[in-house]
Structures are given as C-alpha cells and as structure tokens.
Amino acid sequence: QVQLQESGPGLVKPSETLSLTCTVSGGSLSSGAYYWSWIRQHPGKGLEWIGYLYYSGTTYYNPSLESRLTISVDTSKNQLSLILRSVTAADTAVYYCGNGEEGFDYWGQGTLVTVSS
Amino acid sequence: QAGLTQPPSVSMGLGQAATLTCAGDSNNVGHEGAAWLQQHQGHPPKLLSHRTNSRPSGISERFSASRSGNTASLTITGLQPEDEAVYYCSAWDRRLHDRLFGGGTKLTVL
Numbered sequence: 685q686v687q688l689q690e691s692g693p694g695l696v697k698p699s700e701t702l703s704l705t706c707t708v709s710g711g712s713l714s715s716g717a718y719y720w721s722w723i724r725q726h727p728g729k730g731l732e733w734i735g736y737l738y739y740s741g742t743t744y745y746n747p748s749l750e751s752r753l754t755i756s757v758d759t760s761k762n763q764l765s766l767i768l769r770s771v772t773a774a775d776t777a778v779y780y781c782g783n784g785e786e787g788f789d790y791w792g793q794g795t796l797v798t799v800s801s
Numbered sequence: 802q803a804g805l806t807q808p809p810s811v812s813m814g815l816g817q818a819a820t821l822t823c824a825g826d827s828n829n830v831g832h833e834g835a836a837w838l839q840q841h842q843g844h845p846p847k848l849l850s851h852r853t854n855s856r857p858s859g860i861s862e863r864f865s866a867s868r869s870g871n872t873a874s875l876t877i878t879g880l881q882p883e884d885e886a887v888y889y890c891s892a893w894d895r896r897l898h899d900r901l902f903g904g905g906t907k908l909t910v911l
Contacts (some may be wrong), residue, residue, distance in 0.1 A: 731838075731846065731889055733900035747899055780845055786836050787900075788891070789857055791845040 686711035688781050688792035696799050702771050706764040706781030706792060713757045713764060714739060721754045721787030722755060722766045724777040725794070732777070736787055737764060803855075805830065805890055807903035814911045817880050821906045823890030824875040829901055835873035835892040837866050846889065851876065880910045 689774040692704035706720075713720060722734035728794040734744040735755045743751050764781055804825040813819040823835050834852035848857050850866035863878045873890055890903040 728834065730905045731840075731891070731902040733891075733902065736900070744898070744900075749899065784857075785851055786891070786893075787837060788846070788848045790835060791847070794845050 686760060686783050688783060688790055690781050690792045690795040692779075692795055692797065694798060696771055696775075696797060698772055698799055699770055699801050702766070702768040702775065702797060702799075704766040704781075704795065704797070705712060706761045706766075706778055709765065709785065710784070712759075713737075713762055718783055718785060718786035718789075719783040720757070720764050722764075723780045723782060723787075725780070726774075726777045734766065734779075735766075770787040773799050775799050781784050805892060805903035807888075807890060807902050807906045809904065811906045812858065812909040812911055814881070815878055815880055815911045818876060818878045819880060819884075819908060821877075821888050821890075821908065823892075824871060825873070825894075825901070826871050828896040829871075829892040829894040830868065830873050830890075832873035832895055833893055834868050835866075835890040837864075837873075837875045837892065839886045840889065842888045847892055849888075852892065853880070855887045874875075877908070882910055884908060885910050891904050 687709045689707045700800045720737045735754050752769045776799045778796050780794045781792045783790045836852045837850040838846040840846040849864045858906040865876050887905045887907050889905045
C-alpha cells in the first residue's frame, strides 16, 4: 500500500517561495497509470486542488495558481515536490499530497504551512 | 463562478439513510461524474467513491454513489456515529481545466 509523507517548513515569509516534498513509500512515482496530486485546505475551510503530476510526467495545474506553481518529481528519491512562489497569507493552509486514479486514493497526513512575517 | 454545490449541512437519525447531493454542470459532474471523500476533523480526507461510482477497497457497502444528469449523490445507509464527518464531492471540469471541489456537507448523526 502506498504511503505518503509531506515535509517542509512550517513557516514561510510573504513574497518568498514555499517548497514542499512528498516522500512516497510502497509505490513508484514512475509506474502505474495514476495521478500524484497536491491539495490544500485553508484553516477551517474546504479542499482546493493545487495540481497533478501524471505518472508519465505530464503536469496539470490549478489555473489560479499556475503562474506561481511548479510540481516535479525526483524519481531517484521517489519524491514529489511542490514549489509555490511569491506566497501571501492566502497561501496559509494544510498541504496534502495524494495518489490514485484521480489522485485521491491515498493521502499523506498533511503539513501546515503558515505564511507570516 | 463555476463550482460544485453541496448543501452545507445534513442531519439524520442513527440507523437511517442520508443522501448528500453535489450539483455541477455538463462540463464537470455531467461529463465524467464526481468522486466523494469523507473527512473527519483533524484527519486527511478519505476516498469513498471514484467518479465511476466504484468504491475503493475497504469502503463499506453502506456508501453508494450515483449520478443523474449534472447532479451526483452519495447515499449512506444505516447511519453510524462514526459517519459524522464532512463530505466533499470533486469533479474534473473540462472547460476550466480545473479540478473542482464542492464546499462540503457536514453530516450530523442524531
């Protein structure tokens, strides 16, 4: 069974770059016809899709975040990464990575990122 | 703004059935259906149903999804206390090239 673990800084300053990593165990980022996803949840709010990386390497991004966003993979480390540039307080959220047919079958526990000076 | 519409809250009695709805349009729910997820407070979401209305392994048969036109539904039978949670629907929008989520429905089991 795939297990996912998000990691990264819990605090980022406004205008700086947020970098998160999702370490995958029990599965490979380059196999299986699955989507690897990033999803976030603002405090007390609902879910927001950030983007996908398909196992083939194709990426799909939320149009509202696309200009600031990069999702990539390091197959040697079996890690998925998220880079979000020029963050503001509106990017404060719990960030989850996921995997599955639609990117949702397996989830990490999530990591809280606060944007504050 | 395009999106998926869910009622904010639903309350039903223990042992009863609850049906949660998710309204979209022909570019999202009406095109490919909707997935359903359950989230308990302080935990990550859990997939209950794929957009094809199939349940992932380990999900109880008490959860069943369906679709009629542009509206998806999740029916939970034999409500248990542990079913109290927030339920989200999600669908890919082919026009927006965006993955949409509904605002979530908080289910209360009385």
